[in-house]
Amino acid sequence: MKTQLLLLSPTRLEAPFLKGQKFDFHGRAGLRGAGWVWLECGIGKVNTAATLAAFVQRRRFERVLLFGIAGAYADSGLQIGDCALAEREVQADLGVRDGGLKGLGFPSLVVASRPYHNRFPLDKAFTDELKSKLGLPGKQFLTRDLVSENPTEAHQLARKWEADLENMEGAAFAQACLWLGLAGAELRAVSNMAGVRDKAQWRIRQAVEALEHHILRIIGS
Numbered sequence: 001m002k003t004q005l006l007l008l009s010p011t012r013l014e015a016p017f018l019k020g021q022k023f024d025f026h027g028r029a030g031l032r033g034a035g036w037v038w039l040e041c042g043i044g045k046v047n048t049a050a051t052l053a054a055f056v057q058r059r060r061f062e063r064v065l066l067f068g069i070a071g072a073y074a075d076s077g078l079q080i081g082d083c084a085l086a087e088r089e090v091q092a093d094l095g096v097r098d099g100g101l102k103g104l105g106f107p108s109l110v111v112a113s114r115p116y117h118n119r120f121p122l123d124k125a126f127t128d129e130l131k132s133k134l135g136l137p138g139k140q141f142l143t144r145d146l147v148s149e150n151p152t153e154a155h156q157l158a159r160k161w162e163a164d165l166e167n168m169e170g171a172a173f174a175q176a177c178l179w180l181g182l183a184g185a186e187l188r189a190v191s192n193m194a195g196v197r198d199k200a201q202w203r204i205r206q207a208v209e210a211l212e213h214h215i216l217r218i219i220g221s
Helices: 045-058 124-134 151-161 170-180 204-219
Strands: 003-009 021-025 028-033 036-040 061-072 083-091 109-111 114-116 119-121 138-143 165-167 183-193
Touching (some): 045 170, 061 204, 083 124, 124 183, 138 170
Parallel strands (some): 003 061, 083 138, 138 165
Antiparallel strands (some): 083 183
């Protein structure tokens, strides 16, 4: 039996509004609802890719949506509380400083004879459908293990990679979806400006409320 939509978020704190039948998957929290399953994938690239790959090994899904909070770069045009969908994800940690993985001369993934180095597209049809349904912009997201420590570092990363939002999971999710043949999309709500480490200036509750608005529209609640 095919379940239509798999929802993933790095933490359960980003999905408190979802209600359903609880389950546990290798210590990860999960919920089952009408036509959807939500699973906590864990923080970071390794957790996200490993959890997704393990969970879909014996389960079939038409579509997969990663959602969560993120930091916006100053020139992105996004403010705290805004949401956006990823058109592409950048894996900013991989390879050499100036040339990424391409600078080392080999790809990180090859699908249907097409090589991918540091940039991974999300599923265009699914993403375009969500952009139309939700009225949200498409942006380029950037993924790092270490988040920007200050506005200067954030500005340099945004400029180098032409990125709009910073997170810790999305590139691994996008790469895993390509490798596994899954139609993946990614939705993020801005909780803070990238490079601002003072959490007194973060608005996590506002960002989660924005996620709630859009996720419940997606699943039809």
